[in-house]
Amino acid sequence: MSLLELKDVTKRFGGLQAVGHMTFAVEKGEIFGLIGPNGAGKTTVFNVVNGYYPPTEGQILFKGERIDALKPYDISRRGLARTFQVVKPLARLTVLENVMVSAFSRTDHRDEARAMALEATAFSEMEAWRDRTAGSLPLGMRKRLELARALAMKPEILLLDENFAGLNPAEVEKTIAIVRKIHESGVTILIIEHNMRVIMSISQRIVCMCYGEKIAEGTPQEVANDPSVIEAYLGAAHA
Numbered sequence: 198m199s200l201l202e203l204k205d206v207t208k209r210f211g212g213l214q215a216v217g218h219m220t221f222a223v224e225k226g227e228i229f230g231l232i233g234p235n236g237a238g239k240t241t242v243f244n245v246v247n248g249y250y251p252p253t254e255g256q257i258l259f260k261g262e263r264i265d266a267l268k269p270y271d272i273s274r275r276g277l278a279r280t281f282q283v284v285k286p287l288a289r290l291t292v293l294e295n296v297m298v299s300a301f302s303r304t305d306h307r308d309e310a311r312a313m314a315l316e317a318t319a320f321s322e323m324e325a326w327r328d329r330t331a332g333s334l335p336l337g338m339r340k341r342l343e344l345a346r347a348l349a350m351k352p353e354i355l356l357l358d359e360n361f362a363g364l365n366p367a368e369v370e371k372t373i374a375i376v377r378k379i380h381e382s383g384v385t386i387l388i389i390e391h392n393m394r395v396i397m398s399i400s401q402r403i404v405c406m407c408y409g410e411k412i413a414e415g416t417p418q419e420v421a422n423d424p425s426v427i428e429a430y431l432g433a434a435h436a
C-alpha cells in the first residue's frame with residue numbers, strides 16, 4: 198500500500214482545469230518531486246491533497262483510506278502536513294508562539310504544545326529566533342518558520358511548496374540539510390521546487406506537470422532527459 202495515492206484527480210475552477218486526471222503514488226520513505234512551469238497546477242495538487250479544496254473528480258488515499266472528503270484539520274491530524282508557497286505567519290506572534298499554534302493541532306495541552314514547538318524550532322535550527330516576532334523575520338527565516346510549523350504537526354508525510362524560492366545559496370544549502378534530516382527522521386516528503394539542482398539531487402522520483410496534466414514520471418535522470426519535459430519546462434527554464 199502506498200502512503201499517498203492520487204487516482205485520476207481533476208480540479209476545475211469554473212471553466213479552467215487546474216489539475217487533470219492526475220495519478221501518482223508516493224511510497225513511505227520517499228522524497229518525491231513535483232515539477233512543471235508556473236501555472237501547471239502543482240500548488241493546486243497540494244490544495245486538494247490537504248483538503249483545502251475538494252477534487253472535482255477522482256480519489257485521494259492516505260494510508261489506504263479515502264481523505265478527499267475530509268477537511269484540512271482532519272487530514273493534518275492523520276499525519277499530513279504542508280508548507281505554503283506564500284508564507285503567512287501570524288506576524289505579531291513570536292516564532293515559538295507561531296509553532297505552538299501548529300502543535301495545538303496535535304495536543305490540547307499547553308505544556309505539550311510548547312515542548313513540541315521547542316523541538317520543531319530546534320530541529321529547523323531556529324533556536325536563536327524563537328522570541329522574535331514572525332513579522333520581523335527576513336524571508337529566509339520566514340520560510341524556515343514554515344518548515345518548523347509543519348514539523349510541529351508531527352507529520353508522516355510533509356508537503357513542501359517552493360521552500361527554496363528566494364533563498365540565497367547559503368540558505369539553500371542549509372535548507373537542503375534540514376530537509377534531508379527531516380527525511381532521515383522517517384518523514385516521507387512530497388516537494389514542489391523550481392531549483393533543478395535541489396530537486397534533482399534530493400528526489401528519488403519526480404512527476405512533471407504541464408497544463409494540469411502529468412507529462413512524465415520517473416527517476417530524476419529519466420525525467421530530465423524526457424523530450425516532453427525539456428520542451429515544456431527545462432527548455433524554457435534554460436532559455
Ligand SMILES: Nc1ncnc2c1ncn2[C@@H]1O[C@H](COP(=O)(O)OP(=O)(O)O)[C@@H](O)[C@H]1O
Nearest residue numbers: 210213215233234235236237238239240241242
Ligand atoms: N482558487 C483558484 N481559483 C481560480 N483559479 C485558480 C485557483 N487556484 C489556482 N488557480 C489556477 O489554476 C492554475 C494552476 O495554478 P497553481 O496550482 O497555482 O500552479 P503552480 O503551482 O504549478 O504554479 C492557474 O491557472 C491558476 O491561475
Ligand SMILES: [Mg+2]
Nearest residue numbers: 239240241282
Ligand atoms: Mg505554485
